[in-house]
Amino acid sequence: MQFSITSMSLVQQIRQAGIEAVKALYNQDIQPDQLTVNETKPEFDGDYTIVMFSLTKFTRQKPEESGKTVGDWLTGHHPDIFKKYNVVKGFLNLSISDPYYVSFLQSSLTKNTVPQVNGKKVMVEFASPNTNKPLHLGHLRNIFLGAAISNILEANGYEVIKANLVNDRGIHICKSMVAWLHYGNDVTPESSGIKGDHLVGDYYVKFNDVYKKQMEELIHSGKSKEEAEKEASILKEAQEMLLKWEQDDQETRKLWAKMNGWVYKGFEETYRRMGVSFDKMYYESETYLLGKEIVEEGLKKDIFFKKPDGSVWIDLTKEGLDEKLLLRADGTSVYMTQDLGTAQLKYDDYHIDQSIYVIGDEQNYHMKVLKLILQKLGKPYADGIEHLSYGMVELPGGRMKSREGTVVDADDLMDEMIQTAAKHTEELGKVKDFSGEELEKLYEVLGMGATKFYLLRVNPKRKMVFNPEESIDFHGFTGPFVQYTYARIRSILRKEEIQTNRPISHALLPLEKAIIIQSEKYEQALSAACIEMDPSIIANYAFETAQIFNSFYTEYSVINAESDEKKSLRLQLCHATAMAISDSMGLLGITAPERM
RNA sequence: GGUCCGGUAGCUCAGCUGGAUAGAGCAUCAGCCUUCUAAGCUGAGGGUCAUGCGUUCGAAUCGCAUCCGGAUCACCA
Numbered sequence: 001m002q003f004s005i006t007s008m009s010l011v012q013q014i015r016q017a018g019i020e021a022v023k024a025l026y027n028q029d030i031q032p033d034q035l036t037v038n039e040t041k042p043e044f045d046g047d048y049t050i051v052m053f054s055l056t057k058f059t060r061q062k063p064e065e066s067g068k069t070v071g072d073w074l075t076g077h078h079p080d081i082f083k084k085y086n087v088v089k090g091f092l093n094l095s096i097s098d099p100y101y102v103s104f105l106q107s108s109l110t111k112n113t114v115p116q117v118n119g120k121k122v123m124v125e126f127a128s129p130n131t132n133k134p135l136h137l138g139h140l141r142n143i144f145l146g147a148a149i150s151n152i153l154e155a156n157g158y159e160v161i162k163a164n165l166v167n168d169r170g171i172h173i174c175k176s177m178v179a180w181l182h183y184g185n186d187v188t189p190e191s192s193g194i195k196g197d198h199l200v201g202d203y204y205v206k207f208n209d210v211y212k213k214q215m216e217e218l219i220h221s222g223k224s225k226e227e228a229e230k231e232a233s234i235l236k237e238a239q240e241m242l243l244k245w246e247q248d249d250q251e252t253r254k255l256w257a258k259m260n261g262w263v264y265k266g267f268e269e270t271y272r273r274m275g276v277s278f279d280k281m282y283y284e285s286e287t288y289l290l291g292k293e294i295v296e297e298g299l300k301k302d303i304f305f306k307k308p309d310g311s312v313w314i315d316l317t318k319e320g321l322d323e324k325l326l327l328r329a330d331g332t333s334v335y336m337t338q339d340l341g342t343a344q345l346k347y348d349d350y351h352i353d354q355s356i357y358v359i360g361d362e363q364n365y366h367m368k369v370l371k372l373i374l375q376k377l378g379k380p381y382a383d384g385i386e387h388l389s390y391g392m393v394e395l396p397g398g399r400m401k402s403r404e405g406t407v408v409d410a411d412d413l414m415d416e417m418i419q420t421a422a423k424h425t426e427e428l429g430k431v432k433d434f435s436g437e438e439l440e441k442l443y444e445v446l447g448m449g450a451t452k453f454y455l456l457r458v459n460p461k462r463k464m465v466f467n468p469e470e471s472i473d474f475h476g477f478t479g480p481f482v483q484y485t486y487a488r489i490r491s492i493l494r495k496e497e498i499q500t501n502r503p504i505s506h507a508l509l510p511l512e513k514a515i516i517i518q519s520e521k522y523e524q525a526l527s528a529a530c531i532e533m534d535p536s537i538i539a540n541y542a543f544e545t546a547q548i549f550n551s552f553y554t555e556y557s558v559i560n561a562e563s564d565e566k567k568s569l570r571l572q573l574c575h576a577t578a579m580a581i582s583d584s585m586g587l588l589g590i591t592a593p594e595r596m
Numbered sequence: 597g598g599u600c601c602g603g604u605a606g607c608u609c610a611g612c613u614g615g616a617u618a619g620a621g622c623a624u625c626a627g628c629c630u631u632c633u634a635a636g637c638u639g640a641g642g643g644u645c646a647u648g649c650g651u652u653c654g655a656a657u658c659g660c661a662u663c664c665g666g667a668u669c670a671c672c673a
Contacts, residue, residue, distance in 0.1 A: 043617075053615070053653065091616065171672095321599080364601080368600085391666090391667090477620065553632080
């Protein structure tokens with residue numbers, strides 16, 4: 001059987017050949033997952049290793065013997081792929097032929113990189129901010145994750161709809177509104193020069209200050225803490241305002257629309273700087289009443305039940321969960337009611353095959369229940385619901401606490417990272433010929449690259465520590481390191497023309513081979529990142545690619561290579577690496593600069 | 597208490613569909629810029645993979661138990 005170079009990864013091809021060998025030699029049919037193929041450890045001779053231990057039941061030979069037998073067969077029947085082999089204990093170490101590597105490299109350079117569409121439509125919901133305060137570090141992780149996974153899905157052939165469900169109503173925004181009415185003196189973003197989301201956030205803080213003071217006074221006058229919490233007049237005002245809002249009081253609605261408008265303008269500016277955009281905005285003020293029909297439906301189907309007080313529940317004790325409230329006794333919605341409705345709305349709007357929610361892991365239980373309920377209702381979209389759950393971002397001192405003022409503001413952080421990028425760039429002085437505009441652009445690319453990489457390099461489900469000192473380090477496992485590698489390559493490629501198909505007959509050096517193997521692993525990383533919903537796989541891949549290239553770069557010269565042939569080969573290696581880096585960084589929403 | 601997630605080098609993290617002597621980055625120490633960008637490279641030290649038992653030719657990886665940390669189990673969102 002001839003292998004098509006573009007359709008299978010090297011490992012897959014080796015595995016396939018191994019299966020063939022077992023069939024031919026032992027007349028046994030084995031499945032791909034029964035054959036372990038690893039990269040050979042550097043201390044042994046070879047490139048890839050087939051582990052023979054698990055095959056003893058098929059070969060009825062000692063691993064060492066069957067290793068030899070299979071090794072002979074492979075080198076005999078596929079001399080184009082397998083150059084030689086050796087067997088150590090039960091490990092069959094295979095050396096891949098250099099021409100085979102070179103053909104891999106050259107075909108990858110001319111390959112068309114447009115993803116093959118798979119016809120599936122997926123919605124990714126992320127960001128989902130409240131409108132009472134500006135975005136913070138936690139939102140950054142959420143948004144970068146959402147944007148990255150959207151890119152990854154697209155690169156895997158999905159049609160992606162990026163959605164943002166804005167929590168624009170509720171008691172929290174009323175708090176900002178009340179405080180602004182009392183203490184704002186009609187201040188606006190324009191009159192104060194303060195970004196809209198920050199201005200509204202300031203009044204949310206003001207509300208809490210006043211609330212706290214009023215509570216203290218009440219406690220001082222003899223009330224209990226619980227009483228004080230409920231009776232503080234400013235809280236009552238906020239509650240009244242929420243009520244008025246729900247009764248569609250025009251004045252309240254006007255103020256609400258005005259202040260939310262400020263916030264949206266501020267958010268848009270932040271999104272723009274992050275380089276993210278959304279295809280669809282949902283607003284809770286428009287969706288919070290949805291879901292009641294679904295509750296009716298569930299009652300009719302006897303999947304939900306009504307308690308004597310009129311409240312509606314679902315019993316999930318058989319599934320090992322609890323009873324879950326779906327509608328209050330007074331007929332008003334709870335969070336879950338809305339989410340049921342929104343899930344339906346998303347499906348009605350786009351007929352999506354999958355719906356991914358980028359939400360923190362504190363809502364794991366909620367998301368599990370949401371999916372389960374929709375499954376029980378037999379909704380066609382239920383199985384497609386996926387929770388991309390991520391852990392909290394903590395500071396070295398522990399969790400961010402607004403009361404202690406340790407919340408890291410998104411805008412501030414991005415500013416700092418960009419300033420740091422500027423500082424480093426100036427110190428190094430490599431781009432002194434850049435115009436002011438070009439410099440601004442570069443600082444932004446580097447600062448944002450550092451920030452995104454720092455937040456995306458960790459497996460999402462893990463909670464992570466944001467160390468401010470570490471994050472502004474641009475060395476090592478960082479975005480700028482990878483970006484720098486790209487700039488180095490581009491510097492070479494600007495100087496030399498590249499021929500993509502020049503025949504290469506000389507033996508590959510280990511580092512040359514390593515580059516080909518690494519660039520060949522891109523597809524694997526891309527698909528793993530999609531399946532696992534984990535952009536950190538891509539970040540790690542990009543870093544390893546850069547690492548390998550830098551070792552090669554210091555060891556060998558490209559432009560002054562030993563021969564024209566080597567020069568040609570190395571230019572191709574540069575090109576392949578540049579593509580792997582810019583593609584993988586692109587998936588993370590990071591630009592790789594031409595120079596830095 | 598139930599459920600879920602995590603515990604790998606001083607710190608931050610990879611590795612987890614079982615494979616050879618467990619890897620990076622930071623930090624520490626020692627080297628490398630008259631040659632393609634030193635935001636780089638090379639090397640050294642640093643580990644009871646939380647603990648115990650089990651499955652296996654083989655366990656950081658799988659199973660059970662225990663300990664530690666976190667989240668969640670609201671007529672909150």
